[in-house]
Amino acid sequence: MAQIGKAPCDETLILHGLHGSRAGEGEGSDCPEAARPWVLAAAIVGSSMAFIDGTVVNVALPAIQSDLRATAFQAQWVVESYALLLAALLLVGGALGDHYGRRRIFAIGIGIFALSSVACALAGNVQQLIAARAVQGVGGALLVPGSLALISAAYPEKERGKAIGTWSGFSGITAAVGPVLGGFLVDHFSWTWAFLINVPMALLVLWIVWRHVPESRGASASGGLDLWGALLATAGLGGIVYAFIEAPTQGWGSVAVLAALAIGVLGSVAFFVAERKARTPMLPLELLRIGNFSGANLLTLLLYAALGGGLYFFPLNLIQVQGYSATVAGAALLPFIFIMFALSGWAGQLVDRFGSRMPLVIGPAIAAVGFALFALPGVGASYWSGFLPAVVVLGFGMTVTVAPLTTTVMNAVGADLAGVASGVNNAVSRAAAVLAIAVFGALMAWAFDTALAGHLREMGATAQLTAFLEGERSNLAGAAIPPGADAATAAAVKRAVAESFVAGFRWVMLSSAALAVLSALSAWLMIRSTPPAAGGTDGKK
Template sequence: MSFAQVHLKTARGRWILAATVLGSGLTMLDSTVVNVALPFLGRDLKTDMSGLQWSVNAYTLTLAGLILLGGGLGDRYGRRKIFLIGTVWFALASLMCGLATNIEVLIAARALQGVGGALLTPGSLAIIQASFCRDDRPRAVGAWSGLGGVASAIGPLVGGWLVQGPGWRWAFLINLPFAALVVLVTLRHVPETRDEQSTGKFDVAGSALAALALAGVTYGLIDLGTPLPLIAGIVLGVAFVALEIRRSPDALVPVGLFKNHVFTAVNVVTLIMYGAMGVAFFLLGLQLQVVSQFGPIAAGSALLPVTLLMMVLSAPAGELAKRIGPRWPMTLGILVAGLGFLWMASIGEGSNYWLQVLPAVSLFGLGLSAAVAPLTATVLATADERYAGTASGINNAVARTGSLLLVAALPPMVGLVGTAFDQPAVFDVGYRLAMLISAGLMGVSALITFLTIRTNVLRDPQN
């Protein structure tokens, strides 16, 4: 049996899906569980808002800068092999995070975590694309999105429980047993797949330029008083684009993929949408604890409706996109998520969970559930199958880059600097403005989706 013909309803199909969900869920869980721990690690390690931003962005930076290389390594040397290496790397870096004695060590460990994430994240989606038969892929991607979204949403709840119980360090140490489970399931059940046509040298220079460009821009946005890193990052970004064009078709980012205008458009949508979401997840947990005076567990529990909605609706959303096309599910889903952000802007001092927090996050979760699976399926459908790892890597890098840049830029722009996380009145004003801006960005994403994504793209992706 060809591994490209595995069916989702078979035992092997379910095990493959379980392994990929567990692996990608590991990085999603970590990305969100940390947000609830931010006030506590900030006080314990004696840092300020910029330290909190870097504790989030150091991870996102290396993940976004190297995820394309991770996808290419999987295509060349075996997606299962690179997926496993990334999982073990991620676990060891998580241990280092849990043992950090100061903010500098934590930031360095978070950067190493991102390297592990860059190896395992594109592999999870590429394994699905390369293993399942074409008719089952949209539903498999929908299930992957929904169950992976559960990890993202449940992360703050787990983080709250750990912070309020054994302490913030366990927000990282909890990754170790999950990583062991991922390794066990993958070794036992996941087939190896690779791109047999992959040749030539890896674009190491492109990887280095991408990471350095993102580092410069991120540093410059967090510290607006120091323009030199921002300028250097922009220059390096231009150099990266020029190098990729010159190296095509052996570039880190094959420019030929962007000849499909739908692939380009959906990645622009991803950049803006995930940028807004990154800001919301970064600030909401802080707002609930600093201003609304929720405890860590209560603040984490606030996002449970997103968990339930993603679990129930993402797979059907993937199936719906297969039948009617991704244009309307994506457009309406992004708009509804943006309305959720508008409602979240009203959360402040004395907010009631049932009247303000629950409706706002439920509306956001409803929109996210409708949009994510069709978006992911569209990215993969519009790329040649031999570029499965590269295409998923590009989309993941774009998503992480959007979050990285907005989390770096928006808090200082709205006055969230210095010790703002210990000043409720200051934090409240900045939070509300940031959420309004995020809602506006979701509106822009929905408009681009409506104007550029064809209804028949999953049936006829190349025309």
Template structure:
């Protein structure tokens, strides 16, 4: 098989894998499959944001240090990002149904174990396991949708799938705030148990195993090790860069190691009989553009959203629940827009919706760069709604472009690429925009402090104040007179908002670049071949 064949002309596959016949009974029914998959995906997407609300309570209850609490998030993120592509390959080899069910069971079990843990060490260990099992089920979910839905219905299915992810991600802080405030931090994890049991039962009854005729028969163990090490070095450098400093030898060392390992991995793939990622996949310009687009979208969205929570809670003084409610316009537009985007992409192809979506994201980011301390709810809601409206077609369309331009036997790898691109983009966006924010705060703080005629501070005190202001917190010491406290709060919030504005401007520019990348996309080659071949 030549590399050209892999990319541009998928091998002929059995009728039930490329264009499924109408399902008889429950097993394999496309819309029921989507429902079963959505329950599991919801559980993982929700966990990505809900836990952040529980971290302060975990720290207090278990006597954890700040580094321990960071590892609760970082351990999960690292395990998820490092394992996604390998997990997708496992699904291609052993079947996406089996991989999905194992992922669901493991995720629910590790969630229960976290809730029962009496030490922060155990919490971190089981969070890593959570990430590994989450990596198993996310690419498998896309593989199941690709194999179950005929081509003309796939975009709608991915639209609903994207809606579930968007709603769960944005709804995490709201649900987390309610559970932590009224129940306990353990309930944030225990809630996954009944959801996981429900998803497992539906999966056992409904999901049908689909395997391509030429699915991989072996594993590239060396490639798995190299790619895992490369992803670890990259994500770890992005996580720790703001703490170490971007010019620190440790940050540069991990980034350099990631580059070297990625190069060695790419070279190794040319000499393996069944490579982990056939490099010929990337000869498909639309598929490559879809991966880049997903990275840039996640960069702008997740990096920007990182500051929004601080802005709402620390500048406007909202509770976690109130700040989550203020993000409902974003969530609502993603819920409404994702299925509509699936319809539009099916009818017109992905290019126009993707370009339009990223233009909307760019406008929203530039608009959010104009937020001030006194910006009202209506103005914020308009920008949040426009952001959600733009994200919906990008989430759906980029996923379809990546998965649809990969051959059926690599649908799991394609799903892993899609999820890995989101993780890398989100980590990169948070790191880069955080660095932009930090630089702006450091550049303005001293002058703003003097302009407000506040008592002079030495460089060490200024550094401490800067660290607090970078998350929107006024550095007010106990016993500070009220009139001085008000001035410090004004300086802190003004400086924070200025840094946030710069970060949103950069995110807007990235979104414009993403809109240009979106012009290179087109409907999946395999989807085109299957159009009209089956009906639900």
């Protein structure tokens, strides 16, 4: 659940396309009218594969961790390896479609995604699963922007809005059904079916693409690819993520951790240097000089870090601590999704009525209250009184935020840069979640270890019991009970582990609340309520 629902600017990625898609090129379309419903179907099913995969895996993690005997930090890599490659290569995936054909790149992405899904299901150990998930991320980076661009290319401007609405509606259904379906498969069959479900969907999409989807290319097909930018973005993100995930087990003084951190920092710096020189950069740095654009992206970075990092641990809490089934855990965020779906039209009018600044201050502030509410329930909490209020408040806060955020990003730049701007904002939201899961994982490990040590002292634990749990601490809430322990000791250890995880969960959620407050503050300081004049300037009317 690191990426709940759609990332910001998804609809505008369809509307404008990545790197100059056809959405803004005119009224017409070369796609035959009879083929358009097939194009829409292929885009819906294809993007649904990525949406489902992005949410199902979090619900399956406890089962994966138990079955493959993985540590909690290896389980993080199951999510991070996919999200890292998706975030770093998303913009390049869109550009590849513009250059070499959207239909072709989309089909390649579907094929890679399907084959890597089979590899995930067949993984015999967690290392193989992590590697297969990384390949899945590459496939996702090709199919996600490809699915959006296919709609843009197929429909003329007067029909595009209806197609976008249909895609968006099905995406909302996917976001709601995906985690519940994944939980059902985990509970009644196996976690492997959370990946194998992609195969029939992929075969259906490839058949539709082969028979009914015409080829198209973007206007910027001769502009060149920013491969150095993609490589450096991957190195920068990957190095920092590796350091934070591995530090709790290897230690911050470890050569591998320090080397990864250095690679991450140097890669990030080199990325910005390369973007200044690239002919067609992934991130045109001149956009960052536009106040509303940089402010909106800073808000996105902070708020989606809170959302992705905080909600990564939510299903783990429900399943491993509270004892809920995977199906129930998958359904726990349905109110969040339904609120966003039901109120999206109302939220889209907020900028017109109040300007962009006020909703982008109030929305994250409400979200901060929601995150703080997640910190209240203890072990054995009821969902209805413990977690539902937090889910509802957080959902309302994000609803107030997302549509005005997308509008602010698009209004900050001219029409010729709208596709690039929406793509950058979408990638920032995904990168924020990748970084936050890693950083919050280190925070969780520190808080868990500290709390568990305190509980063991209170129990008067023997040296043998303490040594056993020291070896289990990397499993967090999945820590095993010492073999041969009597019933009283086993119950005390189980309670201590659960309460230690909750202590870490509270640190994570309060940190998420702090990030949400900072995102509201960034909007207050950097966003101007009056939309900039056309062309991307920040002048006031």
